[in-house]
Amino acid sequence: MNTKVLKASNLSAFLDAVLKTRRLVAPKLDGDLIDFREVRSPAEIASSRDYVNPRTSVKRFFFPRSEPLVTFARTKDGFTLDEPQTLFPPTVVFGCRPCDASSLPIMDALYQWDYIDSFWFKRREATAIVAVSCVRADESCFCTALGGAPNATAGSDLLLTPLREGEAPAEPPAFLCEVLTPKGEALVALAPTLFTDGSGDKQAVRRTADEAFAALPPKLDLDAIAAWLAKNFENPRWAPSSYKCWGCGCCTFLCPTCHCFDIVDEGTLRHGQRRRNWDACQFATFTLHASGHNPRPDQAARWRQRVEHKFNYYVQKFSVRSCVGCGRCIRHCPVNMNIYAQLQEIGTI
Amino acid sequence: MSTPTEELQARARSLLEGGEVDLVIGHGQGNHPQRTTPVFITKADDVAQLVLSPFCRNNLANWLTRKDIRSRFKRIALVAKEPDLRAVIVLIQEHQVDPQAVRLIGVRVDRPGDPSSPCALLPQTTLEELQKHLKGDFQGRDLTPDQLRQVEELEKRTPAERWAFWREQLAKCIRCHACRQACPMCYCDQCVATMNQPQWVDTSAHPVGNFAWNTIRAFHLAGRCINCGECERACPVGIPLMLLNRFLARQVKAHFAYLAGYDTEEYQPFASYKPEDTEDFIR
Numbered sequence: 001m002n003t004k005v006l007k008a009s010n011l012s013a014f015l016d017a018v019l020k021t022r023r024l025v026a027p028k029l030d031g032d033l034i035d036f037r038e039v040r041s042p043a044e045i046a047s048s049r050d051y052v053n054p055r056t057s058v059k060r061f062f063f064p065r066s067e068p069l070v071t072f073a074r075t076k077d078g079f080t081l082d083e084p085q086t087l088f089p090p091t092v093v094f095g096c097r098p099c100d101a102s103s104l105p106i107m108d109a110l111y112q113w114d115y116i117d118s119f120w121f122k123r124r125e126a127t128a129i130v131a132v133s134c135v136r137a138d139e140s141c142f143c144t145a146l147g148g149a150p151n152a153t154a155g156s157d158l159l160l161t162p163l164r165e166g167e168a169p170a171e172p173p174a175f176l177c178e179v180l181t182p183k184g185e186a187l188v189a190l191a192p193t194l195f196t197d198g199s200g201d202k203q204a205v206r207r208t209a210d211e212a213f214a215a216l217p218p219k220l221d222l223d224a225i226a227a228w229l230a231k232n233f234e235n236p237r238w239a240p241s242s243y244k245c246w247g248c249g250c251c252t253f254l255c256p257t258c259h260c261f262d263i264v265d266e267g268t269l270r271h272g273q274r275r276r277n278w279d280a281c282q283f284a285t286f287t288l289h290a291s292g293h294n295p296r297p298d299q300a301a302r303w304r305q306r307v308e309h310k311f312n313y314y315v316q317k318f319s320v321r322s323c324v325g326c327g328r329c330i331r332h333c334p335v336n337m338n339i340y341a342q343l344q345e346i347g348t349i
Numbered sequence: 350m351s352t353p354t355e356e357l358q359a360r361a362r363s364l365l366e367g368g369e370v371d372l373v374i375g376h377g378q379g380n381h382p383q384r385t386t387p388v389f390i391t392k393a394d395d396v397a398q399l400v401l402s403p404f405c406r407n408n409l410a411n412w413l414t415r416k417d418i419r420s421r422f423k424r425i426a427l428v429a430k431e432p433d434l435r436a437v438i439v440l441i442q443e444h445q446v447d448p449q450a451v452r453l454i455g456v457r458v459d460r461p462g463d464p465s466s467p468c469a470l471l472p473q474t475t476l477e478e479l480q481k482h483l484k485g486d487f488q489g490r491d492l493t494p495d496q497l498r499q500v501e502e503l504e505k506r507t508p509a510e511r512w513a514f515w516r517e518q519l520a521k522c523i524r525c526h527a528c529r530q531a532c533p534m535c536y537c538d539q540c541v542a543t544m545n546q547p548q549w550v551d552t553s554a555h556p557v558g559n560f561a562w563n564t565i566r567a568f569h570l571a572g573r574c575i576n577c578g579e580c581e582r583a584c585p586v587g588i589p590l591m592l593l594n595r596f597l598a599r600q601v602k603a604h605f606a607y608l609a610g611y612d613t614e615e616y617q618p619f620a621s622y623k624p625e626d627t628e629d630f631i632r
Contacts, residue, residue, distance in 0.1 A: 033586075065523050066554045239421075242417070243417065248531070249523075249525035249527070266548075283526070298416070330380060336380060336386035
């Protein structure tokens with residue numbers, strides 16, 4: 001929509017203005033990792049130079065790892081059902097990367113497919129995304145392979161891109177601020193005097209992102225990969241590709257676009273809750289039937305599911321891939337499974 | 350002179366070419382110079398994938414009990430560091446691994462994760478020899494000074510302080526079960542955490558569910574944990590799980606003078622009974 005410049009020295013003042021009326025979630029150092037936390041002061045926020053990507057993705061601020069859907073209680077005459085006391089506070093997610101931001105429209109498609117998921121959309125409505133472009137990538141990042149970019153705008157309300165003077169690696173003197181939605185405009189309007197016009201600085205953005213681009217892989221032939229996947233459900237390659245996968249939920253739970261959940265009832269005979277919890281297709285019990293039959297009996301079938309779902313089924317259903325190339329499933333996989341290498345292998349068959 | 354990696358590759362090649370095994374499980378290069386990834390070698394010509402470096406971290410004993418591997422391969426060679434050997438010993442004690450069906454390729458990595466650490470292929474090739482070597486080399490040195498200091502610091506705190514500490518740490522748990530899948534001792538066909546008739550453990554990642562899961566996991570490892578640290582390394586949200594395991598290991602050592610994973614002939618404290626035991630609940 002329009003482009004502004006925010007001096008780095010004004011960033012704290014801007015976030016202070018945000019904190020006056022909104023909950024602020026941002027990357028924060030916790031132990032030896034950086035992850036999204038609710039923060040009370042801009043001083044708590046980790047510098048965007050100190051992380052490639054926060055440990056977990058933004059999805060948990062829209063689709064929490066566990067949440068009540070309904071509460072129930074037994075009465076003399078039967079039972080009562082009540083809405084849970086879920087709050088949807090106005091929130092700003094600051095400092096996520098463009099890959100995480102771009103996951104949100106992908107998830108919207110699912111959550112309004114055959115049923116409008118009110119929990120997801122109430123949080124979407126209450127939340128604004130202020131993403132910060134990447135100036136570097138690591139060996140697990142692959143957004144560009146999927147058509148993304150370190151400075152892509154999809155899903156963001158504001159996108160801040162560090163502007164650099166010369167080659168100085170110090171704190172950027174300013175951010176180029178792309179105002180992308182009415183929600184983004186409303187955020188700028190919280191402290192309009194902190195922003196100046198930046199319509200002439202597009203070139204600077206390009207230059208800044210180059211460094212991250214240089215470390216990222218070229219675009220994959222995703223159509224050919226989807227076509228191979230559609231024809232190779234029974235391919236013997238799936239087994240050796242999955243021997244090392246030990247079947248935890250690390251990849252799916254850190255993934256910004258994995259969205260599967262389980263619904264459970266918890267409580268006593270008298271009262272309880274029906275809750276929605278994250279679930280993972282890599283768990284052996286994920287598809288276990290009550291009869292004892294398991295249609296995905298081994299890790300080969302479960303690993304195949306993860307690849308097929310993201311790069312074939314989801315594309316057929318929603319015309320978009322359920323992956324943004326954030327690299328968390330490679331970076332934090334305890335055995336270094338590599339979905340990008342799997343796609344490359346498929347692409348060269 | 351050949352490098353440790355070349356010696357390892359030669360040993361693997363001879364095992365495969367001689368028909369002694371149909372699979373070698375080892376470490377290969379990961380997607381970062383300081384990461385490795387498990388590799389599964391079935392052909393002698395593929396042994397070049399094997400590496401021996403300070404970054405060989407995964408406990409490969411984990412795969413000896415995995416159905417996907419056991420259903421396909423009968424005779425397996427395992428590249429085994431100290432913790433992997435200790436895990437294999439516990440698995441043999443617990444009758445999960447047939448010592449006749451596994452060939453051990455013993456290796457030593459002196460300082461795991463330290464780029465300058467020496468690594469070597471061990472000359473011992475039989476379980477008996479390796480076990481003797483383990484005992485001579487490592488017995489009594491179950492915790493490093495750093496690990497010991499961390500446990501002792503926690504032990505010194507009051508119960509209220511420990512409660513507050515674990516409350517904060519376990520709040521991070523997302524129930525991905527990477528800790529369970531990472532653990533060579535967690536081989537149950539059906540985990541108590543996934544049973545739902547009855548539901549022993551709440552699957553929700555709320556304080557009750559997270560406490561139930563993490564304490565059950567730790568309790569089941571008392572007297573069995575061999576201090577490989579895989580659970581803590583696997584945890585994507587950084588919970589210091591090994592503090593719990595090491596705390597319990599110290600209790601077991603203090604009360605039973607027992608360290609897990611050094612001798613296949615030893616009885617495990619929580620899986621054995623002696624007539625002279627002082628407790629009478631079992632009589």
